[in-house]
Amino acid sequence: KRDASVPTPDGDWFYYVRFREAGQHPIFCRAPRSASDDTPAGEPLPDEQILLDGDTEAEGRSYFSLGTVNHSRDHRLLAFALDERGSEAYTLHVRDIETGEEIQPPITNTTGNLMWSADSATLFFTTLDDNHRPCKVWRLALGDAPDAAELVYSEPDPGFFVSVDTTQSDRFILINAHDHATSETRFIDSASPWEAPRLIAERVEGREYDVEDDGDDFVLLTNADGAEDFKLMRVPIATPSREHWHTIVEHVPGRLLLDHLEFADFRVRMERADALPRVVITDKRSGEDHAIRFDAEAYSLGVAPGYEHATHTLRFIYSAPNTPDETYDYDMTSRRRTLRKRRIVPSGFTPEAYVVKRLHATAGDGAEVPITLVHHVDTPIDGSAPCLLHGYGAYGISEAAAFASSRFSLIDRGFVHAIAHVRGGKECGYRWYANGKLEHKPNTFSDFIAVAEHLADAGYTHRGAIVPHGGSAGGMLVGAVLNQRPDLWGAAIADVPFVDVLNTMMDETLPLTPPEWPEWGNPRDDAQAFETIRSYCPYQNVSAQDYPPTLVIAGVSDPRVTYWEPAKWVAKLRAHKTDTNPLLLKTHMAAGHGGLPGRFTALEETALIYAFVLDALGRDHAAGAAGPAERAAAPIRGDQVY
Structure with missing residues (x-):
């Protein structure tokens, strides 16, 4: 539509x-x-x-995916990044908006990350090394040949990435260097784009900081001084080194500060506590705080920063597992919200027909693992329903309790859908993340199993009817729990799964291996890391046992999880498993980590996944929650996934 x-x-x-x-x-x-x-x-x-x-741009291309699309400050030019292979190596283009003419020779081998200078005459961008690591920041006078670009910053540490950004005011260009635990930022006045970058504070292992500007100061979101759930600090732009930082928003354990925006008259903080997001607004003129909250048991809340620094209007997007996206404009002075858009589900949708719950499962060590659950009001809670159980649990990434229309294709067929907010994400703060990485990584898998057991014991589903679903590091989660508790699962979906963790982390010549060591450990140099990874690595722990029907998806152009990882995992499973259940490997020959691009192409893949799940569980393909047994079976199509 x-x-x-x-x-x-x-x-x-x-x-x-x-x-x-x-x-x-x-x-x-x-x-x-x-x-x-x-x-x-x-x-x-x-x-x-x-x-x-x-x-129009996609015509004649076998693969088409856009990265950054960014108009210039003077509104005359459009810069955009294009990936034509799924490899996440982008080519930058610049066009005159009025004529459509390309005024800049294409710039290849970039990350797709780009920023304009204040005068719209200089472009900042980042490029990749041979290991696909974003490692260099360049600036180029508009119209010059790409080989005339000047190197602004080169990151020598193979474990660090670089990126380029601007502050909310657009006053400064920011050059960020970071791994999964440490960061360092340099800045350039956007009005003087050819000056040398200045360092804010040199990197210290384990210290992170993000930068915005406010008048004569920078405002830093940082975990300095042991503030593991982060705090806000202020420092003069003229003297930004660490000794001049002072706290303006204190650290509160368990209240994770996620991000902040600095408008002319307002400061906006994005926070999370008890696995629920909120937005807190500070009026800089009065110093008064107030929060935007919602009453649902589980929901998602995101802020759209916009372009204008002096605005009093904040745009945010709210959704819940049974509530399609709602876009609001919020007047930060009057505190009134205006609904600007409610997402329409073309096939029709009634939120009241679905139940959303926030549950908790108790892990073996006593940790309370949050669960976001949604099901149709007519689905019986007597243990008969199948369950699609999603998980990720890595890099501190939190799984949002957001609306996804495609899920209702299964929910309307009597499924329960659940998200296991396992350790390794930051749903419950930094400590939740730390207790799901490195030597604590096994907690991610035991948490997921505890959630599955709890859902079965509470009558939402039963053992043998639960389908674990995860992608990338979430695919590792799927592979690990298949090895550990194959009896729980009725089928499994592993999308671009990172399953050969030990061998990948041992080979520093592979793309992105050194930057991953802070997350998983370095088994080359650390015997404990070697043994920990070996204990859960899906590939290393395949054994002679029954496995459920499993669908594995990979991409030939994937730079993050190389296609041979899922391929060799599937080969080992086929060689060792003792069942006759289907084990399918689908490899996209013209796509990468993000799968196939395009709105409807993505739905076709979702339809494939759901058809596999329904077939594996012996479920009726026709829609209708807990419908009559005589309902005619029908093949699932892409248009039935909404």
């Missing part, structure tokens, strides 16, 4: 993204700000200009 984002104001323009009917890719647009931005969903604004038509 047609769809469009809520227009975002910037200067004399509204910028937005829309999709045409049956369109696979986004169309980037703008319209004069003099026009009304209150139009029917999916309709163009009056006097619309199309800046970049994704459907």
Whole structure:
């Protein structure tokens, strides 16, 4: 269907993204700000200009995925990054918005990360090394040949990545170097883009800081001084070194500060406590704080920063497992919220037909593991329902309790859908993450098993009808729990699974291995890390036992999980398993870690996954929660995944 984002104001323009009917890719647009931005969903604004038509650009390409799309400060130019293989190596293009002419020779081998200088005459971007590590920051005068670019910063540590960003005010270009535990930032005045970068504070192992500016100061989100759930500190821009930092928002254990935005008159903090997000707003003029909260048991809340620094309007997006995305504009002065858009599910959707619960399972060591659960009101809670159980648990990434329309294809067939917020994420603060990494990584898997056991004991499902589903590091989770408790699972889905952890972490010539050591450990140099990884590594622990029906998905161009990892894991499973259950490996020959691009192509893959699950569990393919047994079976199609 047609769809469009809520227009975002910037200067004399509204910028937005829309999709045409049956369109696979986004169309980037703008319209004069003099026009009304209150139009029917999916309709163009009056006097619309199309800046970049994704459907047109994708024609004739076997793979098409956009990275950053960023208009210049003077609104004349559009820079965009394009990946044509799924390898996450992007080519940068710059076009004149009025003429559509490309005014810059393409820049290859970039990360897709780019920023404009204040005068719109200089482009900052990052490039990859031979191990696919973002390692260098460059600047280029617009129109010059790519080989004329000047190197701004090169990161010598093979375990660190670099990126380029701007502060919310657009006043400073930021050059960030980081691994999974340590960061360091340099800055350049965007109005003087050719000056040398200045260091804020040199890296100290285990210390992280993110940077925004506020008047004459930087405001830092940091874990300095043991503030593991982070605090805010202020430092003069003129003297930014560590000895000048002072605290303005104290560290509160268990209240994780996720991010912050510095507007001219307001500070916005994104926080999480008890596995629930909230937004806290500080009026800089009065010093008064207030929070935006919702009453649902489980929900997702995100902030859209926008382009304008002096605004009093904050845009945020709310959803819950049974509530499609709602976009609000919030007046930070009057504290009034205006609903700007409610996502429409084309096949129809009634939130009241679904039950959302926040549960907890007790892990073996006593930790209380949060669970987000959704099911149809007519699904009996008597242990008869199958359950799709999703998990990730790595890198401190928290699984949002957000709406996903595709899930209801299974939920309407009588499934319970659950998210296990296992250790390794930050749902319950930094300590939750720390207790699911390195030597504590086995907690991730035992937490997931505890959640499955709890759901069965509570009558939401039963052992043998639970389907673990995870991708990348979540695929590692799936592989580990298949080895440890194969009796629990009725089927399994492992999407681009990181399953040969030990061999990958032993081989520093592979893409991205050194940057991963702070997460998993370095088995080359640390005997304890070697033994810990070997104890849970899915590939190392395949054994002669029954395994459930399993679907494994890989991508030939994947730079993060090389395609041979899932392939060799599947081969070893086939050689050792003692059952006759199906074990399928689907390898995308023209895609990478993110799978196939495009709105409907992605739905087709979801349909494949759900069809496999339904077939493996012997379930009726026709929709309808806990429907009658005589319901006719029908093949699942892409359009039945909403």
